[in-house]
Amino acid sequence: MQKSSSTPLPLLDVHLPDAPSWLPLAWGWWAVGSGIVLIVLISALRLRWKRKKLAPKKAALRLLDPSFGSQSPSSAMELVRQAAFCYFPRNEIAHLTGKDWYAFLDEQIGRNVFMVNEAQWQQALYKKQTSEQASALVDNCYQWVNEALPPAKRRKEKGGKH
Template identity: 30%
Template sequence: MNPQDPLAQLKDIHLPDPVGWWPLAWGWWMLLAVLLLAAGLLVWRWRARRRRQQYRREALVVLRDAQRRYRAATPGPEASRRYLQDISELLRRTVLSGLPERLHPAVAALNGRQWLALLDTTAPTKSGFEEGPGQILAEGPYQPNPEFDDASLYALVSLWIKRHRLDPHHLPETVKPEIVKKGAAHA
C-alpha cells in the first residue's frame, strides 16, 4: 500500500440502516382503513342477502320433505292429492314470504289460472306452470285421481324456489290494481 496514493486511504462506503416497515406511513393506514371498511361492507351485505334469502332455503327443505313423504307413501290418488296440496301450499307460502305485506291479500286471493300466471311471471323460465308440468297444481288437488310426473314437477318447483324474482312492479295484471289501490292509500 502506497501512502502517497489517496485512493488507498478511502474506506468502504458506509450504508445507512435499512428503512423499517414499522411504523407505517399515513397513506398505508388510510389504505388499511379503506380495505377494512370495504371488507366489513361486503360481509354486512352478504349477511343481509343471506337473511333475505332464508325463506328460499327453508322452502327447499319443505319441498324435499314433501317429495320424500310422497315417495314413501302408498301409491294412490290420496297420496297424489296430498303431494299436490303440499306443493301448492308451499308455493303460496313462499310467494307471501317474498312480497311486502301490503300485497298479501291480493296474492292470497289468486287461484287457478291467475295463480299459475303469477308463478310463471316470477319464474326464471316462462310457461312452466300454465302450460308445463305445473299446470296440475290448478286442479290436481281436486281431481279424484290426479296423474302427473312428480320428477318434472319437483324440478320445476325447485327451480322456481331457487331463482324466482318477486318484484311487486312486475306482477300479473290481476295483482297490479291492488298495488295501485294500496299505494294510493299509503301516499
C-alpha cells in the same frame, strides 16, 4: 523546521442515528389499513344480508327436494305460496286463486308451466294423484322456487312502467 508532534485528539467514536421506527405510522398506512377494514366490513355485511334474503328460498327448496321426502302437490303449492309471500308484497298475491294464481306463477318464470297443468292442479287439491303425476307437479313447484325467487329488482308492472 520543526517537527510538530501529532498527538491524537481525544475524540469520541462516531454514533450512528437510531434506525427509523415503524411507529408512528404515516397517514398513508392508516388510509390503507382503514380501507382494508372497511372492505372486509362491507363484504361481511353484504354476505349476511344475502344469506338472510335467500333463507326462505333455501328452506323451500330443501322442503321440496324429492330426496328429502315425498310431498303432495297441494302441500308443495302451499310451500310455493309461503315462499312467494316472503318476496312479493302481500297485497299483490294474497287475493290470487285458481287461474290468476297460475298465471302469476307462469309470469314470474317466463314460461307456461302451471296454466298448462291447471286441470291437474285443481284435481290435486281434492283427489289423490298417481305418483308420476304428483312428482311432476312437485317438480314444477321446485323449479318455480329455484328460478323465480328472489324476484328481479325491476319487474314490469301491469301499466308497463318500471
